Amino acid sequence: MKKKPTRVKFGYTGIRVRDLDGAIDFFTKYLGMKLRSRVKADWSKGEFANLVSKGGEHWLEINWYSDNSPIAVPFREGEELDHLGFEVDDFEGLLKKLSDAGYPTRIGPVRMGVWEVAFVQGFENIWLDIYKIRRKARKRRSKS
Amino acid sequence: MKKKPTRVKFGYTGIRVRDLDGAIDFFTKYLGMKLRSRVKADWSKGEFANLVSKGGEHWLEINWYSDNSPIAVPFREGEELDHLGFEVDDFEGLLKKLSDAGYPTRIGPVRMGVWEVAFVQGFENIWLDIYKIRRKARKRRSKS
Secondary structure (H helix, E strand, O other): OOOOOOEEEEEEEEOOOHHHHHHHHHHOOOOOOOOEEEEEEEEHHHHEEEEEOOOOOOOEEHHHOOOOOOOOOOOEEEEEEEEEEEOOOHHHHHHHHHHHHHOEEEEEEEEEEEEEEEEEHHHOOOEEEEEEEEEOOOOOOOOO | OOOOHOOOOOEEEEEEEOOOOHHHHHHHHOOOOOOEEEEEEHHHHHEEEEEEEEEOOOEEEEEEEEEOOOOOOOOOOOOOOOEEEEEEOOHHHHHHHHHHOOEEEEEEEEEEOOOOEEEEEEEHHEEEEEEEOOOOOOOOOOOO
C-alpha cells in the first residue's frame, strides 16, 4: 500500500519583541488584527500573544521573554525577519495613519503592475510591506 | 454616510537568508512548501522567492540581497524572528526526517493539551515550531 504523504502547513509566524503590550497595541490598532489569546508561559519565563486578521487563518505570535528566561538569549537586532506583509484596501489611508502615528514610509510607494507597495518602519523597527493588489473588476452582465 | 472600515490582512512573512537556493531546498524538501515564484529585483540588487503550503494562502517570502544592495544592511543574526510554525500530521516522522538531515529537535517534544510541540533549529539556524493539534474525531453516527 502506498504511504500517504506527510502534510505540512505554514501555520503561524512567531516574532519577538521587547514590549508586548506596545506590540499588541500596534498590530491591533493600525493593522486591524484581533487578539485571540495571551498566555503566560512558566516554562519559558515569558509571555506570548496570538493575533489574527479577519478572514486570515495564519496567525502572528508575538513573544516576550524575561531576562532570566531559560530558552532565550539576550535580545539584539538582526536581519532574519526581513518584513511582514499586510494587504490593505485603503492603501493611501493606511500609510497616512501609520505616518501620523510616527511610523513613516521608508521605501515607496511604488507601483509594480497590479501591485502598489510601500515599506514602513513599524513598532520596534519591524519593517512592514503595506500593499494593495488592484485586481481586475469583473465585468457586470448588462441587463438587456 | 458611515465610512467603510479599512480592511487589512496579514498576507505574508518575509525572511532574509544568506543562501537562497539552500533555503528554497530546505522549505520545499522538508516542510512541503511549493515554490510559487522567484524574482530577481534590480531595484534591491537582490532576489526573492515566494513559497506556499498546500491549502494555505499565507506565503513565505525568502529574500536574499547582494553585498551592494541599496536597501539592505549587512546580515547579522538577531532575535526579531523568533520562529516559524508548521503544523504537521506525521509529527514523529517529520522530526526524524529533520533530525536525520542535520536539523535536530532542541526543545521538546512536549504535549500541552491537544498540542504536541517541538522546536527545531532549521536552515541557517532559523527556529521552527513543529506542531500537531490532536483535534477530537467526530463521532460517527451509528447505523441503527
